[in-house]
Amino acid sequence: MPEVADTVKSSSKRTKFFYGWWIVFTAALGLCLGGPPIAVFSFGVFFKSLVHEFHASRAAISFAFTLYNFFGAMCVPLVGRLIDRFGTRKVILPGTVLFALILISGRALGTGLWQFYLFYAALGLIGSSTSPVPYGVVVSHWFNRRRGLALGFTMVGIGLGAILVPLLAQRFIAAFDWRMAYALFGSIMLLIPFPVVAALLRNEPAERGLLPDGVAPTKQYWHANRRLRA
Numbered sequence: 001m002p003e004v005a006d007t008v009k010s011s012s013k014r015t016k017f018f019y020g021w022w023i024v025f026t027a028a029l030g031l032c033l034g035g036p037p038i039a040v041f042s043f044g045v046f047f048k049s050l051v052h053e054f055h056a057s058r059a060a061i062s063f064a065f066t067l068y069n070f071f072g073a074m075c076v077p078l079v080g081r082l083i084d085r086f087g088t089r090k091v092i093l094p095g096t097v098l099f100a101l102i103l104i105s106g107r108a109l110g111t112g113l114w115q116f117y118l119f120y121a122a123l124g125l126i127g128s129s130t131s132p133v134p135y136g137v138v139v140s141h142w143f144n145r146r147r148g149l150a151l152g153f154t155m156v157g158i159g160l161g162a163i164l165v166p167l168l169a170q171r172f173i174a175a176f177d178w179r180m181a182y183a184l185f186g187s188i189m190l191l192i193p194f195p196v197v198a199a200l201l202r203n204e205p206a207e208r209g210l211l212p213d214g215v216a217p218t219k220q221y222w223h224a225n226r227r228l229r230a
Contacts, residue, residue, distance in 0.1 A: 001228040013142075020143055020205065020214060025199075027154045028192045030130060031132060031158045032164065035129075037158065037166075040065075042169040053178065065120065067117055067121040067124060070125040071141045074143050076128045083133075092197055094129070096129070099127060100187070102126060102186070105227030106179050107180060132155065132158065135154060139151055140202050141205065141212070142205055142212055143212055143213055144212040165185070168185075
């Protein structure tokens with residue numbers, strides 16, 4: 001183990017632009033147009049339309065938000081387990097597609113309040129796969145010394161989403177209706193963050209022949225690693 005550490009320290013070569021920052025950009029984009037901004041931060045924008053549509057009290061509509069949070073909290077440990085077993089990429093990509101398809105299915109919601117409850121519960125079940133948990137894990141794999149900075153830039157995505165998504169929701173509801181607004185957000189997820197995540201996201205720096213923080217491994221490092229694994 002000391003031999004590996006010494007070898008890593010002796011490698012001073014760095015790529016001109018560390019690929020890990022592309023991972024940060026990808027994670028920020030995924031969070032900006034992911035579950036929290038769409039289902040959580042924009043819920044208040046949909047609220048008036050939902051009360052009017054279902055002829056329900058504010059408390060009855062708010063219960064859907066409670067369901068989202070409950071099922072989301074229950075699924076976070078499962079998402080963590082899946083990440084440990086399969087890697088973040090195989091969790092985020094299917095999760096993004098499923099979340100987007102559920103949003104698109106909102107176009108077909110009827111006038112029964114129970115359908116909206118089911119809709120938001122389903123979003124909660126899948127939402128953890130597009131939350132800061134998987135994106136934070138993959139960013140942490142790519143950085144050691146600059147991990148705090150990288151995670152900080154990653155979370156900028158949620159902040160931007162909290163600003164941008166409610167504004168878009170207002171425009172969509174005004175131009176169409178609340179059902180179409182959810183469907184449009186689902187389409188946006190499939191058209192913007194999903195292709196970027198599919199193209200750029202990598203679980204580990206080793207997949208690009210790198211070490212965390214952009215250190216280029218030397219031949220001695222790989223030889224030492226092979227001896228340790230043998």
